[in-house]
Amino acid sequence: MSDPLDRPFSPADIEHECYQQWLDLDVFPPHGHGDPYCIMLPPPNVTGTLHMGHAFQDTLMDILVRTMRMRGRRVLWQPGTDHAGIATQMLVERQIAQENTDRHSLGRAAFLDRIWQWQKQSGGQITQQMRRLGASCDWSRERFTLDSGLSHAVTEVFVRLYEQNLIYRGKRLVNWDPVLRTAVSDLEVLSEEESGHLWHIRYPLSDGSGGIVVATTRPETLLGDVAIAVHPGDSRYQSLIGTTVRLPIINQDIPVIADEYVDPEFGSGCVKITPAHDFNDYQIGQRHHLPMVNIFSPDAHILAEAECHAGTLSRSIPEALHGMERYVARKAVLAMLKDQGLLVRTEEHRLMVPRGDRSQTVIEPYLTDQWYVRTGPLAEPAMAAVREGRIRFVPENWSKTYFDWMERIEDWCISRQLWWGHQIPAWYGPDGKIFVARHEDEAQVQASRHYGMPVSLQRDPDVLDTWFSSALWPFTTLGWPEKTPELAEFYPTSVLVTGFDIIFFWVARMIMMGLRFMGEVPFREVYVHGLVRDSEGQKMSKSKGNVLDPLDLVDGIEAEALVQKRTSGLMQPKMADKIARDTRKEFPDGIPSFGTDALRFGFAALATQGRDITFDLKRIEGYRNFCNKLWNAARFALMQAAPGAESDGEHLLLPPERWITGRLQACKASVSRAIEQYRFADAAQALYQFFWNDYCDWYIELAKPVLRSENGFSEAEQRGTRHTLLAILEEGLRLLHPIMPFITEILWQRIAPVLGRSGPSIALAPYPGMNGGVADNVADADIEWLMAVVKALRSVRGEMDIPAGRTLAVLLQAGTASDRERSERLENWLFALGRVEKLGWLEHAVEPPPAAMQLVGEMRIFVPLAGLINVEAERARLGKEEQRLRADLGKIRTKLAQESFRTRAPAEVVAKEEAQLLETEQALAQIADQQRRLLSL
RNA sequence: AGGCGCGUAGCUCAGGGGGAGAGCGCUACCUUGACACGGUAGAGGUCGGCGGUUCGAAACCGCCCGUGCCUACCA
Structure with a gap:
């Protein structure tokens, strides 16, 4: 024992140093000349922190990337962050509000300075956290959506799309956030x-x-009504169509129109039409060429003079309502209606209320000038790419979701009334004429040409939707519009790993933009994983107070620190008590430290094909135990080894060695297949089973008797066993490395040199291939037989309460020639694992002594009573066994009695049933004999 | 309303036309020279319900019940 590894395995001690080593060795940038393999990290919000969803996704990507790197592919995992326009601006606005100022008094330049300052100081925290997870991104290539390179590309795309008539400016009804005072896209609105x-x-x-x-559910919008609509077939209102009604409060006449949209069954069958404040009404307004009357200021207060668009209406609003906030105005309008006797009835009503996903305020349909991407011409090729299989969704079913949206896609509103982001490269002349250009100079040139003289231009103050730059991510990060070598090499990327929640936001848009600007899909496959939920199946969210910080699972956290973390900075501070209570109840002792590898293995094991992943801490604990098991197995293997000598000299491989080699082969095949199909849970399970059940439970135990000097194994055999112990482990570690990078690296650094194999890092060692180690059926059958006998003996021990320390004298009877041969050849292992001290064979006719009996095939195993055996227990056990066999027998007989089964089922199935019948009958006969014997006692 | 999922052991979930699986939990025994973050042996299931296809269904099909998510919404 030259250098015992400490126990238990303590991940905290190794992870940091290990990661630093990979950085020092430059493990992560693309290497070699293999086929390129590239994954784009979905850029997280630069100001954000790592949550479980990120950690899960990052783990899956890292597993893929590490596997491919070890397989010799030229791997690029491209990292970076996005600027998260609304979120970031809100955050800094809140900061400066505490200094009693706002962005307007600071001015655009100063405000942007503040954000940059803040971004530099606390941005990028998330990428630091990713390093703790072991993520093997090429950090030297890290990008940020507002970098000068990416910004340049964004401008270029905007200008080209504008020139191709795929971007336009128009006055439309948009989702307006009156708190943030910006347009938001449909996708940023959540209705409940x-x-x-x-x-x-x-x-x-x-x-x-x-x-x-x-x-109506929104009486205040009455101020903007321009018509009343009824269904054209509604007999009640036929005579009114074409007449006018008096709009209350405003006292203007508005027409009664007929439109199919109206549901005669709902309410009174009459709908007030407010095109400037309702999406459906807007449609009707367009159909009937109605004017659009806007009654709100950008922060949703009532205007003094309504703004009329697409018509010549002029409308004054009663002074009493001027400047009122929308919900105050609602009350006021209702009061006025009541006074005038026009409020007929009020009823309770459930309705869907749209709220901004950032501000949580009620979103207002609002008429503004915005920039749009014309999506029709972009969507068609994007759908074709998936339809034709140039992009494959995994699981395939998600393509349906993709098509559902793409078929109904609407033009994309890309302007945001913010300052933090890519400012739209459009300038306006004195008469409002638009000049879109790469630089102001270029715009000036255009303008001079247009006006025939230099004029002063004003740049559009708005910025682009953050998703606009994200949509370009797969090629802008690689240097586009320059024709860089990286772009040529890594585009199209290999796979996109993402959650289904952003198929619309991001995936579809990347496909559209990639096809447009690269003429090729941005990725060949889209692996869509599930969303991580808490142990109750609830979505994790700060406001629910059920978030777990992945690094708290890695490092551990005290209960009170966790409570503190969960209850600070809440939007609704009144939830704090409940959250604190729930947290103390769920984690009375906080969370222990599990280490990164256990967390990663857990994520892999949870990555099944379903869409919800209920996160279970107990599972992570189980995988920490797995790490410890692996650690101790490695300690054992290393303790046996004569340092440096294991590759020399003749090796003789015994059945256990040949068997475990086959098990590893099978495991390699399963893992490789699983990873290729993105079935991470299958890969994890195969590895877990191999290391724990095959290697630790059986192989190590089988190796022990060989290594004990008193058993008479030759030096070549012992050398073969010592070598196999290490060699199997070494290869297994390489197979496991992509999932558990840290522990495998540390152990590999110790084990590989003993085998004369070395390298700077397991991360650069070759992935186990399907070479050599041909299946050895003889060894497999030997070990399976041995296991069956050992299990039978253990079962007797368990049932009879025979102490583990007590060795057994065992008698065998019946059985085949190979049973007899094996019992001799495998005697050493049988004695050691079964704790047998004596083994003898009884001739067929010989009546066995009083004993407990087990069957392995036709062979009877007797453990003579001799004061050991509890007769009652043995009777009970036999009774139960008999019952089970009789039930089986009944089923088999019924099946075989059916003529249709014999004629229609495949011959091998019938033969199998017949063999089963025979075996069951024999077993029952044996049990009957044994019962008879016990009766005589 | 439409779409997509899910319902298998106490819990979390795999599986998938021919003898019901894993982990955790539970019970009993065991500090056996890698490991108590461990070992050994056990208990535990009408695979949501009803029909259909089939020699055979937990699996495939239909309907129903329960449940979750997404999309669109009736003012």
Whole structure:
């Protein structure tokens, strides 16, 4: 024992140093001349911190990348972050609000300075955290969406799309966030059912002959009504179509129109039409050429004078309402209606309320000028790429989700009324004429040409949606628009690893942009993984207080520190008590340190094909134990080794050596197949089983008797065993490395040199191939037989409560010639593993002494009672066994009795059943004999 | 409303036309010279329900029930 490894395995001691070693050795940048393999890291928010979803996804990517690197591919895992326009700007705005100032008083340049400053100081935390996970990104190539290179590319794309008439500016109804005062895309709006009211309001007919009642959930928008719509076939309102009604409060006449959109069954069958404040109404307004009346300021307060678009209407709003916030205005409008006797009825109503995913405020449909990408011409080739198999979704079913969206895709609103982001490269002339250009100079040239003289231009103040730059990520990070070698080599990338929640946001858009600007798909496969949820199946979120920081699982955390972490910085501080309570209940002792490898293995094991992943801490604990098991197995193997001598001299391989070699072969095949199919859980399970069940439970135990001097094995045999112990482990470690990089590296550094194999890092060692180690059926059958006998003996021990320390005298009877031969040839192992002290054969006719009996095939194994055996226990056991066999027998007989089974089922199935029948009958006969014997006692 | 999932051991989940699996938990025994973050032996399931296809269904098909997510929404 020259150099015992400490125990238990303590991951904290090795991980940092190990990662630093990989950096020093330059393991991560592309190496060699193999086929390129490239994964783009979905860029996380630069200001964010690592959450479970990231850690999970990063682990899967790292497993792929490390596997391919070891297989000799030229691997690039391209990292970087995005600037997260809205989130980041909000954050810094909140900061400066505490200094009693705001971005408008600071001015654009100063405000942007503040953000950059903050970004430099606390940005990039997430990429530091990724290093803790062992992520093998090529950090030397890290990019940020606002880098000058990427910004340049974004401008280039914008200009080209504009020149190709794929970007336009238009006044449309958009999702408007009145708190952030910016447009947001459909995808940034989350609608949930909330309780509200349905107000029934009477609109008097203009001729004074009565009125009609409309139902609305938003009475304040009445100020912007321009029509009432009814269904064209609705008999109740036929006579009113084409007449006008008096709009309450405003006192203007508006027409009654007919439109198929109206559902006569709902409410009164009449709908008020407010094209400037409702998406459906907007559509109707377009169809009927109605004017659009906007009543809100950008922060959703009532205007003094309504703005009329697409028409000549002029409309004043009563002074009492001016400047009122939208919900205050709602109350005021209702009060006015009530005063005038026009509020007919109020009822409770559940309705879907759209909220901004960042601000949580109710989103307002709002009429503004915005920039749009014309998606039709981009979507068609993007769909074709998937339809034709140039891009493959894994699991395949997700392509359906992709098509669902692509077929109904709408133009993409890409402008945001923010300062943090890529400012739109558009300048306006004095008359509003648009000049889109790469630089202001270029715009000036265009303008001078247009106006015939130099004019002063004003740049569009808005910036682009962050997803616009993210959509370009697969080629801009590789240097586009320059024709760089990286671009030529790594585009199209190999696979995109992502969650299904951003198929629309990101995946579809990358495909559209990649095809447009590279003429080729951005990735060949899209592996869509599930979303990590807490142990209750709930989505993890800060506001629910159920988030786990992946690094807390790695390092461990005290209960109170965890409570503190979960309850600080909450949006709704009143939740703090409940969160603290729940947290203390779930983690009374905090979380122990599991180490990165255990966490990673857990992620791999959880990565099944389903869409939800309920995260279970107990599983991670189990994989920490697995690390410890592996660690100790390695200690054992190393303790046996004569340092440096294991590669010399003749090796003789005994059945256990040949068997474990076959097991490793099988494991390699399973793991390789699993990784290629992105079935990470299968890979993890195959490895777990191999190391724990095959290597530790059986092989190490089989090796022990060989290495004991008293058993008479030759030196060549002992050398073969010592060598195999290490060699199997060494190869297994390489197979495991992509999932558990740290522990495998440390152990490999110790083991490889003993085998005369060396290299700077296991990360650069070759991935185990399917070479050599041909299946040895004889050895497999030997060991399977041995296992069956050992298990039978252990079973007797367990049932009879025979102490483990007590050795057994065992008698065998019946059985085949090979049973007899094996019992002699494998005697050493049988004695050691079964704790047998004496083994004898009984002739067929000989009546065995009182004993417990087990069957292995036709062979009977007797453990003579001799004060050891509890007769009652043996009777009970036999009774149970008999019952089980009889049930089996019944089933088999029924099956074989069916003529249709014999004629229609495949012959081998029938033969199998027949063999089963025979075996079961024999076993029952044996048990009956044994029962008879016990009765006589 | 439409789409997509899921329902298998107490829990978390694999599997998938021919004898029900894993991990955790549970029970009993064991500090056996790698490992108690361990070992050995056990207990535990009408595979959501009902039909159909089939010689044979937990698996394939249909319907139903329960449950989750996504998309679109009725003012």
